[in-house]
Amino acid sequence: MEIRFEPTKTPKAKPQDETKLGFGHIFTDHMFAMNYDAGQGWHDARIVPYGEISLSPAAMCLHYGQEIFEGLKAYRTADGTVQLFRPDENYKRMNNSAERMVIPKIDEKFMVEATKKLVEIEKDWVPHTDGASLYIRPFIFATDPYVGVKPADHYLFLIILSPSGPYYSTGLDPVKIYVEQKYVRAVRGGTGFAKTAANYAISLKGQDEAHEQDYEQVLWLDGVEQKYIEEVGSMNIFFVIDGEVITPELTGSVLPGITRKSALEVCKAKGIKATERRITIQEVADAYDAGKLDEVFGTGTAAVISPVGHLKWGDKVMTINDNKIGKISQMLYDTMTGIQWGKIEDKFGWTVKIG
Ligand code: COI
Numbered sequence: 418m419e420i421r422f423e424p425t426k427t428p429k430a431k432p433q434d435e436t437k438l439g440f441g442h443i444f445t446d447h448m449f450a451m452n453y454d455a456g457q458g459w460h461d462a463r464i465v466p467y468g469e470i471s472l473s474p475a476a477m478c479l480h481y482g483q484e485i486f487e488g489l490k491a492y493r494t495a496d497g498t499v500q501l502f503r504p505d506e507n508y509k510r511m512n513n514s515a516e517r518m519v520i521p522k523i524d525e526k527f528m529v530e531a532t533k534k535l536v537e538i539e540k541d542w543v544p545h546t547d548g549a550s551l552y553i554r555p556f557i558f559a560t561d562p563y564v565g566v567k568p569a570d571h572y573l574f575l576i577i578l579s580p581s582g583p584y585y586s587t588g589l590d591p592v593k594i595y596v597e598q599k600y601v602r603a604v605r606g607g608t609g610f611a612k613t614a615a616n617y618a619i620s621l622k623g624q625d626e627a628h629e630q631d632y633e634q635v636l637w638l639d640g641v642e643q644k645y646i647e648e649v650g651s652m653n654i655f656f657v658i659d660g661e662v663i664t665p666e667l668t669g670s671v672l673p674g675i676t677r678k679s680a681l682e683v684c685k686a687k688g689i690k691a692t693e694r695r696i697t698i699q700e701v702a703d704a705y706d707a708g709k710l711d712e713v714f715g716t717g718t719a720a721v722i723s724p725v726g727h728l729k730w731g732d733k734v735m736t737i738n739d740n741k742i743g744k745i746s747q748m749l750y751d752t753m754t755g756i757q758w759g760k761i762e763d764k765f766g767w768t769v770k771i772g
Contacts, residue, residue, distance in 0.1 A: 418462050418527060420449075420534055425466035431580075435546035438582040440719065445542040445551075445578040449535045453521050455570035462527075464535055467577065473562035477569045484614040485514040486556035488718045489675075491536045491578075491771065493543045493550075494759025499536060499771040501553075502718075502757050504529045506675045511555065513673075514611040519568040520557050528555065529769070535576055537772050544580050548588070550757075552581040552719065584651065584719035585633065589750065591726025591740050592715070594649065595632035596698055597623045598731065602650060602670075604640035609647070609670030616672075620650040632729060634715075636698075640670060644697050652715030652723060653677035656701055657745050659709040662691040676716040676753065682765065683752050689745065698730055705735045712743030722750040 425446045432438055444467050451462045478484050487507045491499050508525040515522045532553060536543070543551040555576045559569030585592055600623045603609025608616060623635040636654060639645040646665050648654055653674040655664045662684050667673050684691035704710040705728075713725035726740035737743075742750070755761035756768060 418460075420531060421461075421463040422538070423463065423465045427466075431542060435544045435549050435580070436582070438544065438549055438580055440581045440584045441552060441579050443580055445539045445580070447535065447538055448578070449531050449574075449576035451523075451531075451574045453572040453574070459521065459523055459574070462531060464538060470573070470575075472560060475562035475564055476559065477561045477563055478558035480564055481559075481566055482613070482615045482618070483518055483520065483559040483569055484556065485511060485518050485520055486554060486612055486614070487511045488612075489532075489553045490718060490757070491543050491551040491553060492757045492759070493545055496759070498759070499540050499543050500757075500759065500768045501532065501536070501771065502769075503675050503679070503767045504532055504769055506678070507555070510612065510673060510675070511557075514613055515557065517608055517611040518613050520559075520572060523574065532576060533769070533771055535578065539578055540771060542578065542580050546582075547758075548754075549580065549582045552579045554579065581719075583721075584717070585723060587633070589724070589742060591724040591737070591742065592634060593632045593727040594634050594636050594713075594725050594729070595627040595630060596728065596730040597627075597635040597637055598643060599623070599626075601640035601643065602637040602647065605668075605670065607640070607670060610667065610673060612672065617650065624650070630729070632727075636728070638698060639668075644699070645695050646698055646701065647671050649715050652717035652720040654725075655680065655712075655714050655716065656696065656704070656710065657712035657743060658701075658704045660690070660711065662689055662745060663696055664691075664693055665696055666693040668695070674716055674718075676718055676721065679753060679765075679767065680716050680722070680749050683749055684745075686764075687748070701728070702730060702733060702735070705737075710735065710737060712746050713737045714743070714746040714749070716749075722746055722753060
């Protein structure tokens with residue numbers, strides 16, 4: 418499919434101080450857009466000036482949340498080239514989310530091409546500063562003006578771009594996580610594995626209560642027994658117990674993170690034992706009491722590798738690795754960011770060059 422390009426007549430000034438970008442506040446000059454209409458399929462692919470969209474107040478996405486999204490990044494390497502990290506994985510996951518949310522799929526290769534074309538046009542917006550990148554947010558939502566509950570007949574697919582710094586204001590300093598015991602994020606047969614707005618909306622109440630106790634994020638337990646560890650919501654979670662790297666297996670209620678998958682592959686390539694299995698919060702607490710909980714860290718596109726310094730479960734507060742980044746977390750951070758920013762050789766073939 419052809420992608421039409423309509424350049425902006427009013428380009429914006431780029432951020433002057435890239436150390437103060439924050440995350441997800443600033444948007445570039447252009448966005449990708451494409452419509453779906455039943456009977457016609459996906460059509461009218463275009464790159465147009467970034468701007469407000471008009472939507473009926475009755476648009477179905479606003480009432481019943483039929484929406485999916487993705488998150489990936491473009492990185493500027495030392496020699497000035499711009500590259501993406503495993504974009505094919507993002508669009509494979511987007512189609513899995515689409516299937517669950519009854520949204521029409523889009524050809525994955527086409528979505529990668531559209532992303533490359535948009536980033537190429539906006540390549541001057543890719544930050545030059547260490548640790549900063551261009552966050553890419555593709556998303557699809559239902560636009561039919563109808564307040565009945567059914568899968569929509571009309572959708573809009575947009576890709577917007579945001580030059581961003583670290584997701585957590587703490588950067589690579591360890592985050593404080595609170596184990597959620599009241600609310601749940603996902604249940605068996607639900608939408609936990611899909612990247613859909615509802616999974617994030619449902620997490621806000623727990624996050625709010627965690628903030629009141631000075632904790633940054635919530636660690637979700639399974640929705641049935643509230644015993645097994647699932648994920649943080651903004652990232653997947655890993656434990657290093659007695660030298661073994663453990664992350665909850667993908668049971669359907671955990672997001673299949675691309676950084677999660679890559680971290681497991683890096684561990685395996687380095688000969689570190691890395692296991693995907695069910696793990697209870699009790700097992701983590703027992704390992705802590707036995708002095709065997711070496712490290713805890715989260716993985717995510719936005720979060721990269723985020724060490725966890727404090728884990729609070731009820732009245733128990735576990736201080737992990739003296740509230741410092743651990744050896745395996747640091748190795749994974751260096752390897753992942755090294756590949757992403759082109760500082761080390763990409764032996765896995767994960768990066769995709771723009772232009
Ligand atoms: C990402 O890591 O890209 C996400 O979509 C998570 C979101 C909380 C920023």
